[in-house]
Amino acid sequence: MNIRFHPNSGTKPADPVGMLPVCPIQPPTEPLYTWIPLTPLEQMEQNEYDVLIIGSGAGGGSVLWRLCQHWKNQRKRIGMIERGRLVIPTHARNLPTMNQDRLTAYFSGISRPLPGAGPYYPGARQLFALGGRTLFWYAFAPRMHSWDLAKWPVPVQEMESYYGVAEEVMNVTRSFAEGASFTEIVLQRLWMRGYSKAAPLPVAADIVPQFYGQLHTDMFTSSISLLSRALNLRPFDLAVNARAVQILHDNGRISGVKVVSPDKIAYTIKAKTIVLAASTFESPRLLMYSGFQNRALGRFFSNQSFVQATGTIKTTDFPIPWGPLNIMIPQSPERPYSVLMTGPESFYWYPVALERPLTDETTVNFYGYGKVEPRYENRVVLNQNKLDEYGIPEIQVIFSLNQADWNVVGQMTNGIRRIAADAGIRLGAGDGRPPICLTPFGDLHHDSGTCRIGDDPATSVADRYGRVRGVTGLYVADNSALPDTGAENQTLTTIALAIRTADIIAKT
Template sequence: MVIRYKNNWINTKPISDMVNTEYDVVIVGSGPGGGAVLQRLCQLWKDQGAKKIAILEKGDKLFHSHAQNIPTQNVNTSRDDLVPNNSTPLGQRLPQFSGATMVYALGGRSLFWNAATPRPIEEELRTWPINRRELDVYYRMAENLLYVTTDWAKGSSLQDQMLMRLHAAGILEAQDMPLAIDLSPSRQGEVHSNAWYSSINSLARGQLDRPYDLAVDAFVHKINTTPNGKRAAGVEVIDTKTKSNYTIRAKNVVVSASTLETPRILLNSGIQEPAIGRYLTGHVSMIAVGTVSRNQFSDRLGNLSVLKFETEDDPYQIQILGPDQYWSYQQFEDKVLGDQLTIAYAAFGRVESRPENRVYLESRLDEYGVPLQQVQYSLSDRDRQTAEQVEQGIRDSARAMGVTLDESTLVLRPPGADMHEACTCRMGNNPNTSATNRNGQIHGVQGLYVADNSALPSLTAAGPVLSNTALAIRVADHIVRQSR
């Protein structure tokens, strides 16, 4: 007899049991945005038992934590084994966005991200449709939720020496990299076992504040509205195991399904706002490696975690990591270092937001009879100039650090490979050039919100997760105020 155990580290509810409830909020997607909305709603409605919240995830339960919190993984095995085995290379059918990869699982791509959490450049934030002081409050909330720290390499001689070399060469924007890692020790009964942040952390924090309904294998393909189309009324969702379709009623719907999936859902729902799916923005990206002699550093080597921040003159950032796989590794591993240390440079440059770069529906249908999305995407001349600046920035940084680059690795990655795509339902005041208003609500449809990377008004060289989380918390606050 084969005994099979339930993967039940978080309670779920069958979709069929949810159809008789009208929810105050239904959240579509469990990545950083969806998780942040859920956590904040549970926090603010902690003592309001009448409120009903549901979160629907297209994938199944996969890991209970970020992959690098799993004892059998380090940064290399997670990247080389777990990601390929637990992701969908969507770019295989998106020829102009061929690097795109999705993770259909509870927690989404937050199960694998490298946790870099710099704020966007100040000059760009001033163009966003939110008061700068208010935005600062929500960034601080997001940094608190994600346990952002710059102490990952504290005390490392490698870190200290490399920062000194960069600064001496005039690269003054190189600093300790902010990361979403909880470095608090477990003590006095308080357990800190999930150092690397994933949205599983937010699901857990929410669950400990108040109950909510979670369904996995739940593919939301359509938003329902009232007969006049002016207000959200719920969602149509397919159970991917039985292929049965269900209607779930809700007063508010928050779509956080990803930059590529959210416009697909909205367009399939017949929502006619002209900017939905447009302004698709990613990064020009390179990952290069080089080596440096180990004998230049003391035995207190430690790790290397430097971020060269974006500036107005340099519209890119560089994450500088090392040595070898020991940027993040398990305490069980012997730290075996050769005479040459490997240093990695992960660089991301800004891409112009242009309406012709877009996500749209094509005639082909998926296995559930829902139109697939297609992508139109190209780089402008200015984007290609940025790519040249990225390459030169890597060379300058390596030279300053005394690192010998492997020239064969200095190659522009395919569009989408950075996993930073954003802006397809961007926030703004003008319905002709933005999909949502300043509160994240779709123009003209009350109670319908977007809270993922697609809602970002623009994408700087910084990764989108911190901004996504800050705006998602703000969406939750707005929903709570509107629900009083």
Template sequence: MNASQFISACPEVAQPIQSNWIPITSLDEMEQREYDVLIVGSGAGGGAALWRLCQRWGADKRIGLIEAGDTLLSTHARNISTLSDEFRFSSYLRAIKQPVAGSAPDFSGAMQVIALGGRTLFWTAIAPRPYAGALADWPVPMNELNYYYGVAERFMNVRDYFSFQYPMWEALLNRLQVNGFPQAKYAPRALDFEPLNYNGSINSNVYFSSVQFLAEGLNSHPYDLAVQARATRILTCGGRACGVEVAKPDKRIYRLKAKNIILATGTLQTPRLLLHSAIPGPSIGHFLWNHSYLKATVQMRPDGFAREISFAAFPYALIIPQTEGHPYQIQIYPSGLPAEKKIELNAFGTVEPRYVNRVTLDPYKRDEYGVPIIKVDFAYSDRDWAVVAQMSQTLLHAAAAWGSDIQPPGICMLPPGADSHESGTCRMGTDPYTSATNPYGQIHHVPGLFVADNSVLPSTGGANPTLSTIALAIRTADYIAGQNCT
């Protein structure tokens, strides 16, 4: 008997072809639709808002996301084997980073990563909550902040303790704690070491990046994503936000319609877009702050302490957190090769948010899309310089706690903007004259227009702003979903 008589041919099933690692929608298609929310920018804030809306909303809501850059990496660079080496990682990052046109000379250290995921593709993943005193003037109740910090930390897998320990880190931490720094602790980091979850997912993303928000969003709710889509103007109808003008690299202009718009293009580019769009607000672009940034390398002595420990690096790092009277935070991690036994100290000082530190439009220079480039006016105050002096002494004391020496060139200061923590130019508040957005990130007196990036932060003290931006972006998304802003 011929078995083929009982076996039928498998039917062919038509499958859509996905030509990229994330589904891409053309601007031609997006121009034909109206979005309940259109998000501009895919970094920490934009990704977090997207994920939360995908989680909260049903299929009847339409969500769009546009990104000025292209699909550079599908995960954090450190999760890629060829970039796991420090030299290769640093070399690639230097090639990818671009200076911000118009930021020099006052903010000459400012750099940007124009790509899907933005600077979260390269960050250290150190994600502390700010010092409580830095949050005292925020227009958000502390119980709400704690809730949204918790949501962000759970999604990002932020933790300061891992199941494996290294004697090196225990020794370094102990020496600090018994020699003048009792507040020193392991740095909370957004790292996931679960190799396989029982829900069927495989983890290949140890370091967190905004790409994880984009991925989880796709698992919950479909959305449209366009890359190489540069927002050039916010459109308003009757005083309410109603769309975004977008340009492709070939300079073709599209007008995307949206009931709500979330801007997440960063502290320097978001006010640029708002000012160019003639969005009203006397504080837009003002109150720019960053972190003053000192760096030093410590060489562990060849005797005693250095002999006791193996300089295994990953995943631990240490921080000396901000405390009362010490308005700065110090991050500590290995530098160079393990055999060199060097430790790098990075000190981030609190900078006053001052009205005079601002982002404006250059009246004479425009980019290739016809949008004025920015002009940054920035200077440290006397109080800021006092914090720098205090940080310098603390770095010397930290080295002394280990019985070690700071290596040449000694303690050095990086130029303003080099910390990549710039914030504040659309800060939230209740007074339209001293803030650009309300406590939920909505631009004062412009319904439907929200901001969800570092620019909304009034201050984070000396802490890295990424966790705070993500927590507030999730809160903004909840507000939009809960208030039925569409």
């Protein structure tokens, strides 16, 4: 049947069926000018939030997602403020314009040296942006080992359950390099030489193929992935370029946060519960400036020692395509360090594989992470002699390794040399860099411990549930809450612990 459309000319339709009705014009909607809905601080100041989250990195994003999951059918008001701006809407490695060199250069361009790092922590940089440092992390997502978790106030079995939740929401997989001859052959060499625990790296990457119209736009997980999950569950308020300068409390109870915009206008945002997830440096800074008193506040600052090495390996034994190299040799009770082995393009294999020249040798990168004992002497403190542009004292970092930590560095250095020899890798790449070297303190973004959880008030800022001592309604849920990190990347652990904190908040 043919249906003819007729203009409004006043003539009768030639077809007896008549004209089809004209689709109604949709009423205008409020335009969205950013890739995630934002709420002006002026509007947030008019509300009282059931939960207000300070910081949008791994911890803050996890708490937001979990609370939205719990309260998707409840009329709870959730807000988040982020000091930085909108930079990119995904992990930088998901951008087709990026390779490792450009990613490093971009991070250097939008981050800045940590004020107060000084001679003790010279390599440190800060990134203020929605998503925080998760926009650039390597996406390595191992669990902490049970012997390290045994020192925590949280039961090991409980943490393992939350690891499962975190791994699911982060799309953690050990199959990222499946079928890659580069990984499979080097693994076989290591297994044959006694490295029985060597295994493919667990990577937070969505490698599920697209089918049935499902979209997988975030291959590598960042906090933006968590924020998008939350946004699709229920609405929340989000403000960027919103610097929290003071936590407001009265008679032992949280009441809100003083926030300052880039043009130095101050706002007071009211909240019944506040979750502090501003970073290992900014969370204790905010607490100290807000007048909180705790013997452990800013103390037990820690980071792993970080040894890097570069070598070359003959490729004649690797069937084409080589694929990526992604191997982890985990720590053990006798070996207090872990070693990661990657190739030159382990996270850019697919877009650049056709351009990579097939040579007789290729590069192998080693990353060694050594355990460092959390010590009271390692700390961040307020430097009252240096104020930032908001009039807030900067922090000063005091950090060093003790003899036991230096012994681990020595063990790790010798261990990397042995691993390289056993895998058929010759250290040194002929590019003028040392074949093996100790990375300057701070260059590794595995910092932790300045607002740590624990059972002893003398050695912890918050209790085992993340509740800051001495006040009701204040929680900590970022790297600063971790009492110890072992010798692995702690992002998975931070997210697992933050999800647990959100569950506790939802139950109260």
